[in-house]
Amino acid sequence: MQHITAYIDQNKERLLDELFALLRFPSVSADPKYKADVLKTAEFVAQKLRESGADEVEVCQTAGYPIVYGEKIIDSSRPTVLVYGHYDVQPPDPLELWKTPPFEPTVRDGKIYARGACDDKGQFYMHVKAFELMMQTNTLPCNIKFMIEGEEEVGSNNLGIFVKQNKERLKADVVLISDTAMISMEHPSLETGLRGLSYLEVEVTGPNRDLHSGVYGGAVANPATILAKMIASLHDENNHITIPGFYDKVIELTEAERKAINNAPYDEDEYKKDLDVTELWGETGYTTFERTGTRPTLEVNGIWGGYTGEGAKTVLPSKAFAKISMRLVPNQVSDEITELFTKHFESIAPKSVKVTVKPHHGGEPVVTPTDSIAYRAAEKAITESFGKAPIPTRGGGSIPIVALFEAELGIKTVLMGFGLDSDALHSPNEKYDIFNYYKGIETIPLFHKYFAELSAE
Ligand code: BES
Ligand code: MN
Numbered sequence: 001m002q003h004i005t006a007y008i009d010q011n012k013e014r015l016l017d018e019l020f021a022l023l024r025f026p027s028v029s030a031d032p033k034y035k036a037d038v039l040k041t042a043e044f045v046a047q048k049l050r051e052s053g054a055d056e057v058e059v060c061q062t063a064g065y066p067i068v069y070g071e072k073i074i075d076s077s078r079p080t081v082l083v084y085g086h087y088d089v090q091p092p093d094p095l096e097l098w099k100t101p102p103f104e105p106t107v108r109d110g111k112i113y114a115r116g117a118c119d120d121k122g123q124f125y126m127h128v129k130a131f132e133l134m135m136q137t138n139t140l141p142c143n144i145k146f147m148i149e150g151e152e153e154v155g156s157n158n159l160g161i162f163v164k165q166n167k168e169r170l171k172a173d174v175v176l177i178s179d180t181a182m183i184s185m186e187h188p189s190l191e192t193g194l195r196g197l198s199y200l201e202v203e204v205t206g207p208n209r210d211l212h213s214g215v216y217g218g219a220v221a222n223p224a225t226i227l228a229k230m231i232a233s234l235h236d237e238n239n240h241i242t243i244p245g246f247y248d249k250v251i252e253l254t255e256a257e258r259k260a261i262n263n264a265p266y267d268e269d270e271y272k273k274d275l276d277v278t279e280l281w282g283e284t285g286y287t288t289f290e291r292t293g294t295r296p297t298l299e300v301n302g303i304w305g306g307y308t309g310e311g312a313k314t315v316l317p318s319k320a321f322a323k324i325s326m327r328l329v330p331n332q333v334s335d336e337i338t339e340l341f342t343k344h345f346e347s348i349a350p351k352s353v354k355v356t357v358k359p360h361h362g363g364e365p366v367v368t369p370t371d372s373i374a375y376r377a378a379e380k381a382i383t384e385s386f387g388k389a390p391i392p393t394r395g396g397g398s399i400p401i402v403a404l405f406e407a408e409l410g411i412k413t414v415l416m417g418f419g420l421d422s423d424a425l426h427s428p429n430e431k432y433d434i435f436n437y438y439k440g441i442e443t444i445p446l447f448h449k450y451f452a453e454l455s456a457e
């Protein structure tokens with residue numbers, strides 16, 4: 001471990017400066033106005049992979065944003081680790097809530113504030129720099145492949161195609177991803193599952209134009225009111241989801257599994273304080289960890305319609321909209337859930353309005369093994385660098401491509417994330433602790449070392 005900490009120490013400033021340069025690119029995949037910036041980010045990542053010692057570096061074009069590939073094959077008889085990450089980020093809005101600009105990384109109290117600081121630039125870049133470290137210190141113990149995409153935050157559709165077309169190139173023994181969270185630095189953890197996703201948009205149409213709310217109000221259905229009622233009916237008094245068939249395929253956890261999940265340290269007061277809420281909410285009969293990690297949920301991501309500008313306008317809107325997503329758990333299937341939702345939503349619409357449901361993207365849930373060589377390698381690496389064994393947890397977020405790696409390439413994943421739930425992913429003032437960044441660069445070479453060692457046994 002000596003050579004690792006020494007290398008990090010000697011290169012401390014530069015390792016941070018490079019991450020800052022990466023964070024300055026506004027690589028927002030959802031908004032076409034950032035297109036040129038997203039493309040420049042891919043070139044930057046490719047350049048850094050080359051400088052760090054990777055071969056065959058290529059900015060692979062797709063129908064959308066490119067995928068950056070690079071590899072170092074030291075010996076075909078050694079095991080191969082495929083590192084996945086994403087260089088795209090979520091939109092920074094609402095801008096006015098950022099204390100410092102989202103694309104001008106700023107350090108406050110030892111934390112880097114910037115969009116993408118944690119999700120996922122700060123995290124995937126640890127792998128690039130850990131790779132550089134292993135190259136420079138002559139300690140790379142296995143083959144390594146990098147695949148860094150630019151469309152994770154919009155559903156990874158083109159990566160799905162790329163994976164199917166590049167099975168040979170992507171051959172590996174394990175996929176290693178840092179794009180998830182730990183419980184805390186005092187309680188290091190490894191996520192062992194990701195939820196799936198069904199994302200759709202609904203449109204409720206009433207009269208053929210916006211109406212004077214005094215002249216017509218009371219006689220014509222207001223689509224905003226109808227939409228609100230329809231959405232409210234999707235949860236019952238126990239906060240169960242009311243869509244028929246929604247839970248049919250859900251695998252209930254065993255008592256032992258539930259116990260293990262609830263054994264992880266959890267401070268409800270801290271949790272509430274961080275969010276400034278006085279009470280938590282959720283499905284009756286389940287704890288917070290169970291609700292976020294093991295149960296399916298339905299959320300309204302956005303709802304709008306009618307007049308939302310300055311001041312007041314008396315209007316009965318013609319249309320109302322909402323973006324709705326459902327998080328899925330094993331064995332729910334994204335397309336099936338989208339269909340169940342659509343049928344149900346159409347069926348509960350009163351005759352006074354018309355309803356359309358438009359599916360966006362989706363992804364399947366995954367559970368990753370905890371008895372594999374790769375998981376044990378991650379466990380050993382974290383135990384060594386944190387001085388404590390990691391606690392297995394189930395994550396609530398989604399990385400849809402993980403299920404596809406398994407289905408298409410037959411490769412399982414290790415989710416070795418170094419973020420924190422409180423890092424404000426997708427929110428204003430996203431951050432990543434400088435300590436976590438260096439800790440990641442320190443832990444990753446240990447993963448490779450133990451993975452190579454355990455594979456050779
Ligand atoms: N890195 C996150 C997923 C994540 C966050 C997993 C925290 C576990 C813990 C990823 O970038 C993400 O935000 N994924 C999206 C899905 C995508 C299809 C938009 C998500 O979970 O909403
Ligand atoms: Mn991410």
Ligand code: MN
Pocket residue numbers: 090119153425426
């Ligand atoms: Mn994200």
